[in-house]
Amino acid sequence: xxxxxxxxxxxxxxxxxFLLILIPSHKSVHFKSGLLPFFKYPLSIFYHINSSVFHAxxxxxxxSEYLAIKKENDEFxxxxxxxxxxxxxxxxxxxxxxxxxxxxxxxxxxxxIAKEPTNWLNxxxxxxxEKNGIAINQPVMSFSSLVGKIMEVGGSTAKVLLxxxxxxxxxxxxxxxxxxGMLEGIGNGLCRLKYMPVNADVKLGDVVVSAxxxxxxxxxxxxxNIESIRIERGGIYKSGIVKPAASLSGLEEVLCLKSSLKQ
Amino acid sequence: xxxxxxxxxxxxxxxxFTLIFQATLINSISIAAIKPEIILLLVIFFxxxxxxxxxxxxxxxxxxxVDVLSGGILGINSFxxxxxxFLCGILKERVYTVHLLTRILIPMISCIxxxxxxxxxxxxxxxxxxxxxxxxxxxxxxVYTTIFNIFFSLLLEKWVxxxxxxxx
Numbered sequence: 046x047x048x049x050x051x052x053x054x055x056x057x058x059x060x061x062x063f064l065l066i067l068i069p070s071h072k073s074v075h076f077k078s079g080l081l082p083f084f085k086y087p088l089s090i091f092y093h094i095n096s097s098v099f100h101a102x103x104x105x106x107x108x109s110e111y112l113a114i115k116k117e118n119d120e121f122x123x124x125x126x127x128x129x130x131x132x133x134x135x136x137x138x139x140x141x142x143x144x145x146x147x148x149x150x151x152x153x154x155x156x157x158i159a160k161e162p163t164n165w166l167n168x169x170x171x172x173x174x175e176k177n178g179i180a181i182n183q184p185v186m187s188f189s190s191l192v193g194k195i196m197e198v199g200g201s202t203a204k205v206l207l208x209x210x211x212x213x214x215x216x217x218x219x220x221x222x223x224x225x226g227m228l229e230g231i232g233n234g235l236c237r238l239k240y241m242p243v244n245a246d247v248k249l250g251d252v253v254v255s256a257x258x259x260x261x262x263x264x265x266x267x268x269x270n271i272e273s274i275r276i277e278r279g280g281i282y283k284s285g286i287v288k289p290a291a292s293l294s295g296l297e298e299v300l301c302l303k304s305s306l307k308q
Numbered sequence: 309x310x311x312x313x314x315x316x317x318x319x320x321x322x323x324x325f326t327l328i329f330q331a332t333l334i335n336s337i338s339i340a341a342i343k344p345e346i347i348l349l350l351v352i353f354f355x356x357x358x359x360x361x362x363x364x365x366x367x368x369x370x371x372x373x374v375d376v377l378s379g380g381i382l383g384i385n386s387f388x389x390x391x392x393x394f395l396c397g398i399l400k401e402r403v404y405t406v407h408l409l410t411r412i413l414i415p416m417i418s419c420i421x422x423x424x425x426x427x428x429x430x431x432x433x434x435x436x437x438x439x440x441x442x443x444x445x446x447x448x449x450x451v452y453t454t455i456f457n458i459f460f461s462l463l464l465e466k467w468v469x470x471x472x473x474x475x476x
Contacts, residue, residue: 054361055360055361055364055394058364058368058390059364059387059390059391059394062368062371062383062386062387062390063383063387064383065382065383065386065387066381066382066383066384066387066429066433068382068383070381070382073381073382073383076376076382077375077376077382080373080376081376081377084327084328084331084373084376084377087324087325087328088328088331088332091328091329091331091332091333092332094332094333095332095333095335095336098333098336099335099336102336158332159331159332159377160331160332160335161331161377161378161379162327162330162331162334162347162374162377162378163345163374163378163380163385163426164341164342164343164345164445164449165380165426165427165430165445166378166379166380168378168379170331170377196379197379204379206379210379211434212434231442232442232445233340233341233442233444233445234341294335294338294341
């Protein structure tokens with residue numbers, strides 16, 4: 046049986062823990078990032094094992110994917126040549142108009158060492174931190190598309206808030222029609238695109254890119270494709286479900302974009 | 309003296325590797341992005357065998373570690389796991405821990421308690437997914453955690469209790 050003399054101790058402990066919740070997150074982050082190095086190396090090792098298991102599961106689909114990718118590669122080579130031509134033309138025209146060309150951002154490559162241990166949130170832990178030039182709100186990409194932003198930074202680790210998390214908000218554009226909307230995570234690996242005008246030209250499969258509004262995400266980063274569209278209750282706005290282009294569950298490495306432009 | 313030290317060491321090691329497992333390898337066995345709450349299961353197991361005070365302490369320590377690894381609020385998991393550990397610990401002398409019904413009902417109720425309280429507390433400070441959108445997360449977590457516990461508790465009993473007894 047539970048001893049009576051321990052009751053005040055239990056009550057005090059629970060009250061202290063509840064008060065801990067009330068500490069603002071910008072203050073508690075120092076405590077959290079201070080303890081994270083104790084887990085860093087085992088997490089890194091076990092995450093590699095997890096990635097191997099993930100790939101082993103997919104090995105049977107690799108060959109057919111390889112053939113499809115090879116075919117796609119040939120098409121891309123042709124397109125790259127065309128784009129190079131267009132780039133040269135673009136630079137010439139910008140010079141003529143006396144405008145500075147938009148350069149890609151500098152990036153820091155980082156490895157993922159752990160994932161969110163709970164089912165509610167969608168975050169990652171990476172093996173680079175403040176010492177490596179990572180800062181809060183830096184956009185985080187897979188090698189082709191946006192995956193999130195830095196939410197907490199420690200000395201040698203950082204936490205990434207994925208775009209599929211319910212706390213994530215990104216102002217986006219439909220690449221084809223330039224319709225603007227707000228992208229928010231819905232927690233199950235997908236995102237919801239909200240606040241598009243009801244008469245907006247949006248189709249299934251349309252590519253969604255960042256709008257560059259708000260100062261966190263640069264313009265034009267690919268985010269994903271529209272999977273479904275519906276008109277919101279009240280008939281004022283249209284919304285859609287967006288599937289991120291990057292496989293958020295199978296990520297191993299990411300790029301953190303620095304806020305300064307490459308010189 | 310040796311017994312206490314060995315028990316503490318054993319608890320620390322099991323907890324540490326369970327934490328690492330929950331943040332990494334558990335993703336390999338997740339179904340539709342749902343993973344079992346094995347830290348909660350460890351707290352329940354420990355509380356049922358050691359009583360309310362030890363259960364609460366174990367819940368608090370493991371909860372703080374989950375908070376460190378998680379992107380959520382500091383203290384939320386610690387508070388809920390601590391409470392769950394305390395409540396399960398009270399049942400120590402009232403339930404038959406190795407009974408199948410105990411293995412199913414206690415994790416199920418604890419999981420509902422954990423998810424419900426997490427949603428209420430985190431929802432106050434954070435933006436959480438709408439319940440309607442993610443009802444399957446709640447249901448899936450409860451079902452998966454409960455089924456997982458049947459094997460997990462057997463493993464813990466076999467490896468932790470039997471091995472320790474034979475060593476001592």
